[in-house]
Amino acid sequence: MPSLTRVLNFNFFKFPPPILSISHHLFVKFHYCVPPHSFKVSRCPNEDCDDFLPWLETKAGVQISEVLSIGNSDFGRSLFACKSIQAGDCLLKVPFNVQISPDNVLPEIKPLLTDAAGTVAKLAIVILVEQKKGQSSEWAPYISRLPQHGELHSTIFWSKKELQMIQQSSVYQETLNHEAQIRKVYMDIRPVFDRFPEIFEDVQYENFKHAYGLVASRAWESTKGESLIPFADFLNHDGTSESVVLCDINEQVSEVIADRDYLLGEEVLIRYGKFPNSMLLLDFGFTAPCNKYDQNMVFKNQGQGPQGSWRFSAILFWIKGVTIQIDIPCNDPLRAMKLDILQKHCLPKAKDANFSPSGASFVIKEVKSSKGKGKGIPQSLRAFARILCCTSSRELNELAVEATRHDGRLARDPLVKRSLEIRAHEILLSLIDELIEKYSVSIKSLHVVESTNCRKFAIRRQMAQDLLAGDVRVLRSASAWLKNYCKSYTDHEKTIVNPLQTQQQS
Numbered sequence: 001m002p003s004l005t006r007v008l009n010f011n012f013f014k015f016p017p018p019i020l021s022i023s024h025h026l027f028v029k030f031h032y033c034v035p036p037h038s039f040k041v042s043r044c045p046n047e048d049c050d051d052f053l054p055w056l057e058t059k060a061g062v063q064i065s066e067v068l069s070i071g072n073s074d075f076g077r078s079l080f081a082c083k084s085i086q087a088g089d090c091l092l093k094v095p096f097n098v099q100i101s102p103d104n105v106l107p108e109i110k111p112l113l114t115d116a117a118g119t120v121a122k123l124a125i126v127i128l129v130e131q132k133k134g135q136s137s138e139w140a141p142y143i144s145r146l147p148q149h150g151e152l153h154s155t156i157f158w159s160k161k162e163l164q165m166i167q168q169s170s171v172y173q174e175t176l177n178h179e180a181q182i183r184k185v186y187m188d189i190r191p192v193f194d195r196f197p198e199i200f201e202d203v204q205y206e207n208f209k210h211a212y213g214l215v216a217s218r219a220w221e222s223t224k225g226e227s228l229i230p231f232a233d234f235l236n237h238d239g240t241s242e243s244v245v246l247c248d249i250n251e252q253v254s255e256v257i258a259d260r261d262y263l264l265g266e267e268v269l270i271r272y273g274k275f276p277n278s279m280l281l282l283d284f285g286f287t288a289p290c291n292k293y294d295q296n297m298v299f300k301n302q303g304q305g306p307q308g309s310w311r312f313s314a315i316l317f318w319i320k321g322v323t324i325q326i327d328i329p330c331n332d333p334l335r336a337m338k339l340d341i342l343q344k345h346c347l348p349k350a351k352d353a354n355f356s357p358s359g360a361s362f363v364i365k366e367v368k369s370s371k372g373k374g375k376g377i378p379q380s381l382r383a384f385a386r387i388l389c390c391t392s393s394r395e396l397n398e399l400a401v402e403a404t405r406h407d408g409r410l411a412r413d414p415l416v417k418r419s420l421e422i423r424a425h426e427i428l429l430s431l432i433d434e435l436i437e438k439y440s441v442s443i444k445s446l447h448v449v450e451s452t453n454c455r456k457f458a459i460r461r462q463m464a465q466d467l468l469a470g471d472v473r474v475l476r477s478a479s480a481w482l483k484n485y486c487k488s489y490t491d492h493e494k495t496i497v498n499p500l501q502t503q504q505q506s
């Protein structure tokens, strides 16, 4: 059976952004330090949805679920066990014929939309059209149950003041970029809207953005394409769940199998993907406390040089939105040589970095043990630091020669010259420690952000706290690893430099 999991087309660097997409390779458990409080909730009936499943089943012509019903959770509507469920039971089967895909765009609008509009926008247009039809829409029972304005918490819906809380995080800039892109998509589509004033006359940017946000937080990508899957999309997320949405092309259904037993009334949760809080927040509008998939990013933005060469004159490192500027100083007599070597050896082949004409990134993951093997501190970032702290052309040449002897990448082995190796890593350590300090200040300031007594603001402040705390956790682990690396190098050097003394001591 082909597997379909919620796949999120999220990419920190590219647009189009997120649609929930699912792929079976994302089956990794989240481990929460604090069990999310909603995950054991019992069903709080949602009477206004009692007619929903019967309506969908009549439309589909088959039974969709005999074990789930819609209820209210702390996080909007959710699905609950209406019978006891055993691991392996089928929770739901939603046939393709009651899913909404870009094929549902009105035939008179479809030819006017270019591929550049993207699937999210096409699904957003379907929602806007059906909203306009109101009760006469064949999808009315579904459309009217989607979250309303003000109920989406993705950061694109945050106010300026709310966004200030996450200014340290890359999500801040990503939110601005994302918002700018949505606006651009809207502006591109607007002429199409203008041709159908009877449908889109009242549609403003905010309406489009809301529909767009709905799709981004609840559309699924499968082998059959991207679509909204009514009923299944009332399932909330638990990163520790093994249940995902599967796609059975032969049977033409999307289905979910229980990964564990559920008691009557328990909330049933699935995993959308192994997403860090940055992604959950930007695309879905929630965070998971102590999310093990949190990663820190060091983003290097160099722009293009005059001849299309990489320009490293002002290298910006972003660690989840915090920008640290590391310049190769203009007065560094070796600057040109360093830039040349970096261009030739360091970046294009680095696997742990992401490069595009407009920037490059290094991903730092949590380093599990400070004595571990350095998993999490990208080789390319360490190589960069090694180049940065070279003080002679001989040192630089040695690095370049070493690179050609290996696979072309710089600094694959620890530097023979220990003092240089320690200095390079101390540079990274001081950067990371500086960031930790900045984050700590931001987290403290969250507690003094003026309370507006508004539930929405409180929810978003908690998300900001989770996001920043996740970043700090990763940064601390990187800092601990770097400290240990520098210390072990220094200790080793002492042993080699003064073997006699070492012998005497023992």
Ligand SMILES: C[S@@+](CC[C@H](N)C(=O)[O-])C[C@H]1O[C@@H](n2cnc3c(N)ncnc32)[C@H](O)[C@@H]1O
Pocket: 036, 075, 076, 077, 078, 146, 147, 153, 217, 218, 233, 234, 235, 236, 237, 238, 283, 284, 285, 286, 287
């Ligand atoms: C696919 S929908 C799930 C149904 C949704 N609760 C509703 O009311 O329609 C995804 C949205 O549910 C909410 N959600 C899902 N899992 C959550 C979680 N673990 N914590 C907080 N919010 C969650 C978020 O608002 C997210 O954007």
